[in-house]
Amino acid sequence: MVRLVKKIIRGKCPICGKEKVFGSKGNVFLFKAPKMKECCPNCQHKFEKEPGYFMGAMYVSYALSIAEMVTAFIISRLLGVPSDYILYLLLFIVMILWPFNFRMSRIIWMYLT
Numbered sequence: 662m663v664r665l666v667k668k669i670i671r672g673k674c675p676i677c678g679k680e681k682v683f684g685s686k687g688n689v690f691l692f693k694a695p696k697m698k699e700c701c702p703n704c705q706h707k708f709e710k711e712p713g714y715f716m717g718a719m720y721v722s723y724a725l726s727i728a729e730m731v732t733a734f735i736i737s738r739l740l741g742v743p744s745d746y747i748l749y750l751l752l753f754i755v756m757i758l759w760p761f762n763f764r765m766s767r768i769i770w771m772y773l774t
Contacts (some may be wrong), residue, residue: 677704687760722766
């Protein structure tokens, strides 16, 4: 179980666990999206099995975003951030973490299916 979580966090291939799924992580500030490899260089596993395969990853991304926003909301309330600014803080966090959510949701989806 620990090995599985490590492979997911590191973004490794779900079959061999040796090569990374994404070639680039993306950059929010440069408006670059993460770039996914077509197949694993080690085991030749094709990552996108069919068109629309990653539609289910949207649900995983939604769950990740909600978890991040709930965590940020609780921390901001504990730190005494005024209620007027919490919405802006949550929007900022979601915008900054979208490349991470994109990568993690696809990797988690590949491991689930």
